Amino acid sequence: MLKHKLIFCSLLWSGPVLAQKAAPDTARPLREVIVTANKFEENRRHVAAKVEVLQPDDIARSLSNNTGGLLEQSGKVFVQRSQLGGGSPVLRGFEASRILLVVDGVRMNNAIYRTGHLQNVITIDDDIVDKVEILFGPASTIYGSDALGGIIHFQTRKPAFSETGRVYTKTNIAARYSSAYGEYTGHVDVMAGGKRLASLTSFSYSNFGDLRAGSNHRDAYGDFGKRPACITQVNGIDSVMRNADDRVQRFSAYKQYDLLQKLRWQPKAGHIHELNLQYSTSSDIPRYDRLTDRRNGQLRWAEWYYGPQDRLLASYTYNAQRQGRFFDRLMAGASYQQIEESRMQRAYRNDTREHRIENIGVAAFHVDLRKSSGRHELSTGVDGQFNFLQSTAFRMNVKSGAKGYGLGTRYPDGRNNMYYTGAYAQHLWKIVPGKLILNDGLRVNYVSLESSFRDTAILHLPFTEASQRNVTFSANAGLIYLPDDATKLTFNTSTGFRAPNIDDLAKVFESAGGTQLVVPNPSLRPEQTLNFDLGVSRHFGGWATVDATAFYSLFRNAIVLDRFTLNGESEILYDGKMTPVVANQNKASASIRGLQAGVELEPVEGLALNSTITYTHGRYKGKDGKQVPMDHIPPLFGKTGVQYRYRFMELEAYALYNGWKRLKDYNPYGEDNQQYAPAEGMPAWYTLNFSSVWKLGSRFRVQAAVENILDRHYRLFSSGISSAGRNVVLKVNVRI
Numbered sequence: 001m002l003k004h005k006l007i008f009c010s011l012l013w014s015g016p017v018l019a020q021k022a023a024p025d026t027a028r029p030l031r032e033v034i035v036t037a038n039k040f041e042e043n044r045r046h047v048a049a050k051v052e053v054l055q056p057d058d059i060a061r062s063l064s065n066n067t068g069g070l071l072e073q074s075g076k077v078f079v080q081r082s083q084l085g086g087g088s089p090v091l092r093g094f095e096a097s098r099i100l101l102v103v104d105g106v107r108m109n110n111a112i113y114r115t116g117h118l119q120n121v122i123t124i125d126d127d128i129v130d131k132v133e134i135l136f137g138p139a140s141t142i143y144g145s146d147a148l149g150g151i152i153h154f155q156t157r158k159p160a161f162s163e164t165g166r167v168y169t170k171t172n173i174a175a176r177y178s179s180a181y182g183e184y185t186g187h188v189d190v191m192a193g194g195k196r197l198a199s200l201t202s203f204s205y206s207n208f209g210d211l212r213a214g215s216n217h218r219d220a221y222g223d224f225g226k227r228p229a230c231i232t233q234v235n236g237i238d239s240v241m242r243n244a245d246d247r248v249q250r251f252s253a254y255k256q257y258d259l260l261q262k263l264r265w266q267p268k269a270g271h272i273h274e275l276n277l278q279y280s281t282s283s284d285i286p287r288y289d290r291l292t293d294r295r296n297g298q299l300r301w302a303e304w305y306y307g308p309q310d311r312l313l314a315s316y317t318y319n320a321q322r323q324g325r326f327f328d329r330l331m332a333g334a335s336y337q338q339i340e341e342s343r344m345q346r347a348y349r350n351d352t353r354e355h356r357i358e359n360i361g362v363a364a365f366h367v368d369l370r371k372s373s374g375r376h377e378l379s380t381g382v383d384g385q386f387n388f389l390q391s392t393a394f395r396m397n398v399k400s401g402a403k404g405y406g407l408g409t410r411y412p413d414g415r416n417n418m419y420y421t422g423a424y425a426q427h428l429w430k431i432v433p434g435k436l437i438l439n440d441g442l443r444v445n446y447v448s449l450e451s452s453f454r455d456t457a458i459l460h461l462p463f464t465e466a467s468q469r470n471v472t473f474s475a476n477a478g479l480i481y482l483p484d485d486a487t488k489l490t491f492n493t494s495t496g497f498r499a500p501n502i503d504d505l506a507k508v509f510e511s512a513g514g515t516q517l518v519v520p521n522p523s524l525r526p527e528q529t530l531n532f533d534l535g536v537s538r539h540f541g542g543w544a545t546v547d548a549t550a551f552y553s554l555f556r557n558a559i560v561l562d563r564f565t566l567n568g569e570s571e572i573l574y575d576g577k578m579t580p581v582v583a584n585q586n587k588a589s590a591s592i593r594g595l596q597a598g599v600e601l602e603p604v605e606g607l608a609l610n611s612t613i614t615y616t617h618g619r620y621k622g623k624d625g626k627q628v629p630m631d632h633i634p635p636l637f638g639k640t641g642v643q644y645r646y647r648f649m650e651l652e653a654y655a656l657y658n659g660w661k662r663l664k665d666y667n668p669y670g671e672d673n674q675q676y677a678p679a680e681g682m683p684a685w686y687t688l689n690f691s692s693v694w695k696l697g698s699r700f701r702v703q704a705a706v707e708n709i710l711d712r713h714y715r716l717f718s719s720g721i722s723s724a725g726r727n728v729v730l731k732v733n734v735r736i
Helices: 002-021 056-061 067-073
Strands: 034-038 040-043 050-054 078-080 088-091 100-103 129-136 150-156 168-178 183-193 197-208 229-234 237-242 254-268 271-282 301-306 310-321 329-347 352-373 376-397 416-432 436-452 465-481 487-498 509-511 516-518 527-540 544-563 571-574 577-604 607-621 627-629 637-646 649-658 685-696 700-707 727-735
Touching: 034 050, 034 129, 034 150, 056 129, 067 078, 067 088, 067 129, 088 150, 229 301
Parallel strands: 100 150, 516 577
Antiparallel strands: 034 040, 050 129, 078 088, 129 150, 168 183, 168 727, 183 197, 197 254, 229 237, 254 271, 271 310, 301 329, 310 329, 329 352, 352 376, 376 416, 416 436, 436 465, 465 487, 487 527, 509 516, 527 544, 544 577, 571 577, 577 607, 607 627, 607 637, 637 649, 649 685, 685 700, 700 727
C-alpha cells in the first residue's frame, strides 16, 4: 500500500515541481482532441466534463484479448470479470446498467441490463474500433437514462471516400496469438472508396482456450484462485476429476465471431448517408465463477454457462451541413438491434438442465440539430428507444433430450415493453472567447414500462400486470477558464437519472438457492445522481502535462434488493415451504468521491513517461443509519509506463496495479462477490509488462509482448476468475 501512496503523492506533487522548472514563454497549447461528448464534434478544450480518449494509435498498440481488455489496459477504466468471456467496465463506482454503452452513436443499454455485472461490451470487435471516448460523470442531459457514472462511446472505423476521384481498395489482415489465453485470433477488413460511395467490410474470429493464471502464488492465501478439481463426464456420468495443472482454469474457453459492413454515400458535398450493419455471436460461454461454487464442501454445478450471445445492429444515419438560418448541422438516424442471451445450469449428477432464454428487439431514432451564432453554439434534439422482450424457459433431460416446461422465466412470460423518449438542449457560450466558456443544458425524458404474466401458478402471484410511467429531468452546467494556451481549469455540475427497467421492476425468480423469492415492485422510482467536478490540465515547458480531476457525487433513490411484503405477508408458501419475500426498492442514499490524476513527460524526443491513477470512495446509509460501503467501488488502480520510439520501432515497459480492497470495504449485500476473494479481501497486486511494435516498411507491422513478466497470480476485485499469468503475445498486420 505504501508503494501506491508514493505513486499517488508523486502525481499530485509533480505539477508544482514541474511548474518551477517551466519557463512561461515555452508553454505549449493543450492538444486539440476532437470529441463527440455533445453528440457533435467539439474541441475537448471546450468541454467541461472529464473526457478521456483512446486514439487510433492507442488502440493499434493494444494487444488486449477483447474490448474489455482494451479499456483495462488503458489504466483509466476498472473492469470486472466473472468469466473469461466477459468484461464489465466501472466508472466512478458505477457499473453495468448504471453506465451507458454507446456504439457508433447507438445506445447498447436495453431493458434487461442489470445492476450486477455485464459482459455485453465484448460483443464489440476491438480489431475494428477506431476510437473510444470515455465521458466520466452523469451525462443524462445528452443521452438520457442510465448514464449515472458516465458513458463509454465506441466508434468503429469508417469507410473513406477517394480524394483523387479514382476508386481505391485497402485490405488489412491481422493475426494474434497469446499463450496464457491459448488464443488464436484472425481478422480481415477490406475498404473500397470512390468519390461518392465507400465501403468497409470486416470479419474477426477468436478462439480462446482455458485461461492460465500466474504461478507466483502467495502461500498465505492457500488455494485461492487455484483449480484443483473440476466436474466432467466419464461414461456419461458426472465425475469430479483432479486438474493436472491447477493454474489452468478449466472450462473457461469460448469462441467469438464478429462481422461489420458499412456503406457511406455522399450524393453531394456536405450530405452523407451511412448504413452500418454489425453482427456478433459466440459459442457457449462458461460462467467460470459459478463452476467453482461449492455446497457442503463439494463442487455444486456440473454446467453453468451463457448460451451464444447474439447482437445484431442495423443503423442508418444522415449527416448534413450548412443548411441555412435554422441550423448548421443536422444528424438524423434510426436503428434496430436484436439481442439474444440465455442462461443454462445443471447441478452435479442431476440429469435436468434449466434453460432461460431472452430475446429483445430494440428500435430507436434520433434527430439532432446544431446552430452556431457568434459566441454561442446550441445543440438540440429528440430521441427514442423502444424495447420489446420475450422471455422463455424450459427444462431438458441431458440424456434423453426430452423437454419439460413449468420452469419459471427470468422475466414475465407475457408482454414486456419499455419505451424511452426525450428532448434536450445543450448550449455552449464563449463568454470571453479563448478565456471563459460556459456549458449548460437541460433534458426532459418520458419512460413507460409494461409487463404481463400469463402463468402465475408457478409463483402464485396475485397480479398479472406490472407497469410504470416516469417523467424525469436532468441538467448540467460547467464553467471552463483558460488563463493561457497551456492551461485549462474546469468546474462542472450535472445530474443523472436511471429509470427502472424490466430487470429492476418485473423480474420474478427464486434466488439464493431457494432462501428468498424476488417479486415485482411497480412503485420503484428513478435513481438520481448529482455530481460535482473540479479539474485542472496544464502543459509545462513543451515536455510535461499534468491533469487532475476531483469529483463528488450524491446518489439518491438507489435501487437495492431488500425484504418486502406481498399481500401484507413477509413470507409466502412456495414449493412447499415458507419463503421470505424480497423486492427491489428505493432505499439507499449514497455519496461517492474520488480523484483521477495523470502525468505525461517527454524529456527528449522519442522518450515518453506517463502515469495515471484513480481513487474512489463510496458509502451509503444502511437500515440502522450507519455508513455501509457501496458495492462496485474499485480499489485504487492505475498504470505507469515508459515508451521509446526510434525510426521503425516502438518499445514500452509499463506496470498495471491495484491497491487492497479490504473486507471492511466490501458491500455485505451487493455485487462485490466476497465469496471469490480471500478472507481478508482482495489483495493488492501489480504486473510488469513489456511490449514492442516493429514497422517493416509501409505494409508490415509486427507486435510482440510479454505481459505479467513475473507470472504473478492475481484477481481483480469483485471478479470470479483469476487474471492471466505470464503471457506471450504476438500480432502480425499486413496491409495490401
